[in-house]
Structures are given as structure tokens and as C-alpha cells.
Amino acid sequence: xxxxxxxxxxxxxxxxxxxxxxxxxxxxxxxxxxxxxxxxxxxxxxxxxxxxxxxxxxxxxxxxxxxxxxxxxxxxxxxxxxxxxxxxxxxxxxxxxxxxxxxxxxxxxxxxxxxxxxxxxxxxxxxxxxxxxxxxxxxxxxxxxxxxxxxxxxxxxxxxxxxxxxxxxxxxxxxxxxxxxxxxxxxxxxxxxxxxxxxxxxxxxxxxxxxxxxxxxxxxxxxxxxxxxxxxxxxxxxxxxxxxxxxxxxxxxxxxxxxxxxxxxxxxxxxxxxxxxxxxxxxxxxxxxxxxxxxxxxxxxxxxxxxxxxxxxxxxxxxxxxxxxxxxxxxxxxxxxxxxxxxxxxxxxxxxxxxxxxxxxxxxxxxxxxxxxxxxxxxxxxxxxxxxxxxxxxxxxxxxxxxxxxxxxxxxxxxxxxxxxxxxxxxxxxxxxxxxxxxxxxxxxxxxxxx
Amino acid sequence: xxxxxxxxxxxxxxxxxxxxxxxxxxxxxxxxxxxxxxxxxxxxxxxxxxxxxxxxxxxxxxxxxxxxxxxxxxxxxxxxxxxxxxxxxxxxxxxxxxxxxxxxxxxxxxxxxxxxxxxxxxxxxxxxxxxxxxxxxxxxxxxxxxxxxxxxxxxxxxxxxxxxxxxxxxxxxxxxxxxxxxxxxxxxxxxxxxxxxxxxxxxxxxxxxxxxxxxxxxxxxxxxxxxxxxxxxxxxxxxxxxxxxxxxxxxxxxxxxxxxxxxxxxxxxxxxxxxxxxxxxxxxxxxxxxxxxxxxx
Numbered sequence: 001x002x003x004x005x006x007x008x009x010x011x012x013x014x015x016x017x018x019x020x021x022x023x024x025x026x027x028x029x030x031x032x033x034x035x036x037x038x039x040x041x042x043x044x045x046x047x048x049x050x051x052x053x054x055x056x057x058x059x060x061x062x063x064x065x066x067x068x069x070x071x072x073x074x075x076x077x078x079x080x081x082x083x084x085x086x087x088x089x090x091x092x093x094x095x096x097x098x099x100x101x102x103x104x105x106x107x108x109x110x111x112x113x114x115x116x117x118x119x120x121x122x123x124x125x126x127x128x129x130x131x132x133x134x135x136x137x138x139x140x141x142x143x144x145x146x147x148x149x150x151x152x153x154x155x156x157x158x159x160x161x162x163x164x165x166x167x168x169x170x171x172x173x174x175x176x177x178x179x180x181x182x183x184x185x186x187x188x189x190x191x192x193x194x195x196x197x198x199x200x201x202x203x204x205x206x207x208x209x210x211x212x213x214x215x216x217x218x219x220x221x222x223x224x225x226x227x228x229x230x231x232x233x234x235x236x237x238x239x240x241x242x243x244x245x246x247x248x249x250x251x252x253x254x255x256x257x258x259x260x261x262x263x264x265x266x267x268x269x270x271x272x273x274x275x276x277x278x279x280x281x282x283x284x285x286x287x288x289x290x291x292x293x294x295x296x297x298x299x300x301x302x303x304x305x306x307x308x309x310x311x312x313x314x315x316x317x318x319x320x321x322x323x324x325x326x327x328x329x330x331x332x333x334x335x336x337x338x339x340x341x342x343x344x345x346x347x348x349x350x351x352x353x354x355x356x357x358x359x360x361x362x363x364x365x366x367x368x369x370x371x372x373x374x375x376x377x378x379x380x381x382x383x384x385x386x387x388x389x390x391x392x393x394x395x396x397x398x399x400x401x402x403x404x405x406x407x408x409x410x411x412x413x414x415x416x417x418x419x420x421x422x423x424x425x426x427x428x429x430x431x432x433x434x435x436x437x438x439x440x441x442x443x444x445x446x447x448x449x450x451x
Numbered sequence: 452x453x454x455x456x457x458x459x460x461x462x463x464x465x466x467x468x469x470x471x472x473x474x475x476x477x478x479x480x481x482x483x484x485x486x487x488x489x490x491x492x493x494x495x496x497x498x499x500x501x502x503x504x505x506x507x508x509x510x511x512x513x514x515x516x517x518x519x520x521x522x523x524x525x526x527x528x529x530x531x532x533x534x535x536x537x538x539x540x541x542x543x544x545x546x547x548x549x550x551x552x553x554x555x556x557x558x559x560x561x562x563x564x565x566x567x568x569x570x571x572x573x574x575x576x577x578x579x580x581x582x583x584x585x586x587x588x589x590x591x592x593x594x595x596x597x598x599x600x601x602x603x604x605x606x607x608x609x610x611x612x613x614x615x616x617x618x619x620x621x622x623x624x625x626x627x628x629x630x631x632x633x634x635x636x637x638x639x640x641x642x643x644x645x646x647x648x649x650x651x652x653x654x655x656x657x658x659x660x661x662x663x664x665x666x667x668x669x670x671x672x673x674x675x676x677x678x679x680x681x682x683x684x685x686x687x688x689x690x691x692x693x694x695x696x697x698x699x700x701x702x703x704x705x706x707x708x709x710x711x712x713x714x715x716x717x718x719x720x721x722x723x724x725x726x727x728x729x730x731x732x733x734x735x736x737x738x739x740x741x742x743x744x745x746x747x748x
Contacts, residue, residue, distance in 0.1 A: 002460075002461060023459050023461060024459070024461035025459075025461055032498075033498055033499065036499075048486070048489070049485070049489070049498045049499055050489055050492075050493075050498060051489070051492070051493045051498045052493065052496075052498060052501075057493060057494075058493075058498070061492055061493070063488065063492035064488070064489045064492040064493060064498075066488075067486050067487075067488030067489045067492060068486065068489060070473065070488070071473040071486045071488075213454075303452065304452055305452060305454060310454055310455070312459070313454070313455045313457070313459065316457075316459065316460065318455040318456075318457040319455065319456070319457065320454060320455060321455075321456060322452070322453070322454050322455075326452065327452065327454075328452070
């Protein structure tokens with residue numbers, strides 16, 4: 001085990017390369033034509049161009065990536081976040097080539113990748129899911145029947161969906177009749193599969209997730225919760241660990257359930273089980289992400305560990321023998337995603353060249369970024385510039401530290417959401433932990449004064 | 452907190468070099484050596500500078516025809532050594548292992564956006580796609596197959612010319628293919644040629660120039676004798692861009708120059724315009740068109 005190929009770009013690729021360097025592993029970066037001068041390309045020991053800027057031809061091109069891995073004799077492939085990180089086909093291609101894939105096996109990916117099948121597995125095994133349909137909803141008649149038993153409001157979701165697409169909320173039978181065929185068509189166009197499922201729409205629910213880690217020998221541990229309720233259009237903007245304002249008993253219950261879910265699907269490596277926590281403290285399984293997540297640093301910060309290292313160790317067959325009781329968190333951590341977007345113009349992406357940049361630092365402040373001053377934020381890929389992770393002894397400290405760090409942050413050349421992040425941190429509802437997944441859209445945006 | 456007790460095996464004491472048996476291709480435009488598999492996964496286009504590499508036949512087929520629709524015929528046909536040409540047998544054996552092909556052309560039938568067609572794709576990675584008895588015979592077979600089944604025929608040409616190791620027998624293929632194609636044409640059937648880099652010698656002098664429609668890839672070298680031979684014969688300066696697809700297009704020998712990634716769409720349009728599709732195919736065709744409109748909007 002010596003060489004790791006990182007099949008991703010941007011901050012997560014940089015993040016993985018850094019850990020590999022720390023561990024003494026050789027790194028191979030892959031890049032598209034457009035990314036020849038990117039930070040991940042510069043930092044890795046070797047870099048291979050795998051195709052043109054279109055992701056389908058480069059970062060999603062299994063054949064190219066495997067060829068690069070073969071040529072540079074990679075022992076491991078880390079898929080990062082996005083792109084091929086949840087592709088069972090890629091995982092199998094690695095296996096065929098005799099390369100270790102840092103992540104769960106193809107079966108788990110397939111099972112959990114299809115939201116409807118994941119939901120059914122949870123129902124079969126007695127885990128709580130949001131009340132809704134069982135089996136595919138293939139006609140309006142079935143949909144109306146589901147509505148009768150579950151009641152309104154309802155959500156119609158594409159089975160293969162993701163990224164906030166293919167989701168509709170309907171409040172009555174008339175709306176359902178109107179929207180149902182539209183979601184089906186949207187699902188078919190966007191995901192190539194028109195199957196949909198239905199769930200009750202839980203008002204003001206929160207998004208709580210649990211970080212789990214499992215080795216290849218049946219040991220599964222959790223690393224506490226993260227609160228990711230601050231979302232806009234199902235895109236997370238700010239995350240913290242641990243979850244705030246949740247009853248300790250409920251928290252324990254959620255964590256234990258997450259471990260049981262991971263064990264039930266024979267999950268290996270790092271994964272995240274996402275739950276919806278309703279106002280009545282009942283929680284429901286939403287989905288399980290079969291990869292490392294963007295917001296993993298908040299967990300690392302309070303547990304004092306390196307999840308990428310742990311992922312690599314699991315892939316190398318190491319034993320996760322540490323007892324759950326010894327895995328202890330300390331303090332509170334908040335992550336702000338700084339995106340190149342124009343908040344005033346409905347969060348429109350704002351690609352361009354970063355002319356100048358000053359990064360905050362100091363005790364408790366961590367920055368994960370794939371850019372330096374002079375680099376270009378390409379319109380072809382996602383618009384995140386960096387993640388600012390601030391950790392304090394308690395939540396109050398973490399918030400204050402975040403605000404201070406955001407004050408120090410200076411980026412010139414592209415529009416960004418720093419001021420917006422500061423405003424969220426300063427909000428009373430946020431301070432009191434009175435937020436939910438629709439809070440930004442329904443509450444905060446209305447009272448936020450655009451600068 | 453220590454999660455694992457085992458040490459990470461980094462193996463840094465061993466200096467590891469890049470895998471040497473990986474085949475690399477040299478890009479003449481940007482000068483880089485690139486892993487062959489990456490080039491071919493990128494439609495045989497240089498991922499650094501966009502220069503076109505010669506494309507292996509099966510990759511070409513994958514790119515042009517409807518996924519899974521290609522049925523190959525005469526796959527196993529292989530060249531004998533009719534003239535006992537010195538070293539020819541060994542050369543063939545080497546070329547077979549290197550290119551993983553049996554001969555310099557792949558033939559079969561397929562559909563392109565629902566329209567059935569016969570297809571011959573030459574592969575210049577096998578002895579520069581030179582035409583010997585087997586290549587000639589396979590072109591004749593697929594042409595006769597197309598005539599018999601009333602199918603259009605698309606030939607992707609890529610060849611260094613007639614295969615010298617088979618002497619006059621290679622040259623004979625020029626007239627054989629020409630006759631087969633004439634019979635195909637007599638039945639009012641469509642023959643489209645796609646000339647790729649390089650299309651030269653006996654292939655240019657026979658079937659490559661007999662298409663009803665002749666398309667070429669940008670920058671392809673197309674000619675009978677090579678530029679150097681001509682220069683030495685006429686003892687005069689050759690015009691700029693001599694024998695390139697663009698030059699021939701300007702002089703009316705080629706109907707259109709199409710980018711490699713646009714070939715599938717162009718061929719589909721040509722087929723749809725010229726071929727009377729069967730009922731079921733019309734349906735698929737209409738569906739694809741509708742989907743296209745959706746995607747664009």
C-alpha cells in the first residue's frame with residue numbers, strides 16, 4: 001500500500017492529498033484539461049490529465065481514471081466527494097483492476113443509492129422512516145391511495161433523485177393530481193428513471209446526521225451527530241457538531257440507530273446516516289450517504305481525529321477495536337461553506353479569478369480550500385471556495401470565533417456569501433437552536449437585509 | 452484518541468516508478484506522452500490540446516452506433532502468407548497481439564439512432580490499416596451483405612494503402628471492392644465514406660473515393676501517393692495544407708468536414724434523410740428527436 005490516486009478535484013482532493021502526505025503515501029491527482037493548474041494538481045506527487053473539462057469525459061470517466069491508476073500503479077483510489085464517489089460501477093471497476101477503493105462495497109452503494117430501495121430496507125428491518133408509500137408509486141391512483149392513508153401535506157420524490165431535484169410538496173388531492181405526472185416526467189428526464197415514492201411532509205423538521213465508521217471485520221462505531229438544518233434549496237450552507245438543542249436521550253437513540261442501520265446493510269468504511277428530527281422529537285431515517293461528506297471536518301474537530309486517515313486504514317484492513325465509550329468528543333465546531341455566488345442575485349454562481357485572498361487563522365480556526373489567490377473558480381464545477389471550520393470549548397465560543405474569522409476573511413475577484421454567513425451566525429433563532437430545514441427559505445431570507 | 456492500533460504500511464523505502472509496460476502515445480501537436488488508454492477513453496483526442504489521434508475500430512463503433520446494437524461478422528478471418536513474404540507471418544502475429552485485432556478492418560451491422568446500417572471500420576493500429584486479401588475480402592463481404600439486405604453502407608477509411616507483403620493480390624482488392632460497391636450502387640443504396648487520418652494509397656484509389664457522400668475528419672491526410680513522393684516527382688513546392696481534408700474540401704473532393712464528436716449525429720441525419728426507415732424505427736427516431744428537444748429546452 002503505497003500509492004493513492006485521488007479521483008476528485010477541489011478542496012476535498014487537496015484535503016485527501018494532505019492526509020496522504022502526512023501518512024507517507026504517494027499521491028496521484030487526476031485533472032481535467034481545465035484544471036491543469038489547480039491546487040490538487042500542484043500538490044500531488046504525480047498528476048494525470050484524464051480528459052476535457054466536461055465532467056462526464058473526465059472526472060466521471062471510469063475508463064480514464066482506471067487507466068491512470070494502472071499506469072501509476074495506484075494501490076488505493078479515494079473517490080472524494082461527488083463525481084464517482086457513490087458509483088457502484090466505479091467501485092467494481094477498481095476491484096477488477098485489483099485496486100482498493102476507499103469506501104463501502106458495491107452492494108451497499110447500490111442498496112443505499114436508490115432512495116426508494118433504501119427506504120424499503122429500513123421498513124423491512126423495523127427502522128423508523130417518514131410515513132409514506134411502500135413499493136413504487138406508478139400511477140396516480142396508487143398515489144391517491146397513499147395520500148388517503150398518510151394524509152396531506154405530502155412530498156413526491158424521485159427514487160433516483162438527489163441534489164434537491166425531483167421533489168414536490170403537495171397540500172391537497174387537486175395539487176397531487178396536477179403535480180404527480182410532472183414529477184414523474186422530471187424524474188425521467190433528470191435521472192433516467194421515472195419511479196417516484198411518497199412521504200408525509202414534516203413541517204419544521206431538522207436535519208440531523210450521524211457519522212459512522214465501520215471496518216471490514218464487523219466493528220462499527222459512531223462519531224456523534226451533526227446538525228445540517230441550515231439549507232437553501234436542499235443545499236447545506238452551515239453545519240455544526242454536535243447537534244444542538246436535542247434531548248440527550250433522543251441523541252443517544254439516534255446515534256445507536258445509525259450504528260444499527262450501518263450494521264444491518266453490512267456497511268464498511270465511513271458513511272453518514274441522515275435523519276429528519278420532527279418537532280415532537282420523533283426521528284426518521286432519510287438516507288445514508290456512502291462516502292465522506294463535505295461537512296466531515298466538524299466531526300474531526302471535536303473528536304480530534306482524521307476521518308480520511310481512518311478511511312484509508314479501514315481500506316487497508318485495519319481493525320477498529322477502540323470501544324465506543326472511549327470515543328469522546330470535546331467542545332463544539334461550526335463549518336461555514338463559503339461559495340462563489342452572488343447572494344443578492346438569488347445566489348447565482350459567480351465564477352472568476354480570485355484576485356486576492358486573506359485567510360483567517362489561529363487557534364481553533366481551520367480552512368479547507370482548493371484555491372489560492374490567482375486561481376480560477378471554474379463555471380464547470382461547483383462553486384464552493386472554501387470551508388471555514390471554527391472550534392471552541394462550547395457553542396457560544398464557536399459562533400464568536402466563526403464571526404471573528406469571517407471578519408478577517410477577505411476575497412477579491414468573485415462575489416461570495418461571507419456576509420450572509422455572518423448574518424446567519426448573528427441571528428437569534430440560530431443562537432437559540434430554533435432552526436429547521438426550511439428556516440433559511442421561509443424565515444431568514446425574509447428578514448435578512450441585503451447589503 | 453487512537454482509533455486503530457495497526458501501523459500504516461507506506462512502503463516508502465521502495466522507490467516506485469511509473470508502470471513501464473503501460474502503452475503511451477505521443478501527441479505531435481503538444482508534444483506530451485499520454486497513456487494510450489486515457490487517450491482512447493477520451494474518444495482518442497488529446498486531453499491536453501484537443502489533437503486527434505487515430506481511433507481504434509471498436510472505440511469508433513462504440514462512439515457511432517446505438518449502444519449494444521453492433522453485430523460483428525467475419526471476426527475470425529485472418530491473413531495467410533500467399534507469397535511467402537519474408538517475415539510477414541511474424542509481423543502479423545505481432546500486430547495481432549499489439550492491436551488485439553485479427554485484421555485491419557472490422558465489419559458488421561448496427562443501428563444508428565434506430566436506423567439499420569452495414570458498417571466497415573478500418574483500424575490503422577493494425578499494420579497501418581493496409582489492404583491485403585482479408586481486408587479486401589471483408590469489404591466485399593460487407594458490401595454484398597448490404598446489397599442483399601438493402602442496407603446503407605458506411606465505411607470508415609484509415610489506411611496506408613495496399614499491403615505490399617501480398618503484392619499483386621492486394622492490388623486486386625481495389626477492383627474487387629469497386630465492383631462490389633458498383634453493384635450496391637445499382638440497387639439505389641446509399642454508401643457513405645468517412646475518411647480519417649490517414650487515407651492513402653490503394654484504398655484512396657478504390658473504395659474510399661466512391662461514396663455517394665464523403666465526409667472527412669478535420670486535419671486528416673488524404674491522398675494517393677504521399678506528399679514527399681509527389682514533391683520528389685514534380686520537383687516543385689507543394690501548396691500549403693496539401694492533401695489535408697481541408698484542402699480537399701476546398702477543391703470539392705469532400706462533401707463535409709465533421710468533428711469526431713459530431714459524426715454520430717451527422718451520420719444519423721444522413722441515414723434518416725436517405726433511408727426509408729421501417730415503422731418501428733420511425734418511432735424510435737421520433738422519440739429521440741423529442742428527447743433532444745426536451746434536453747435542449
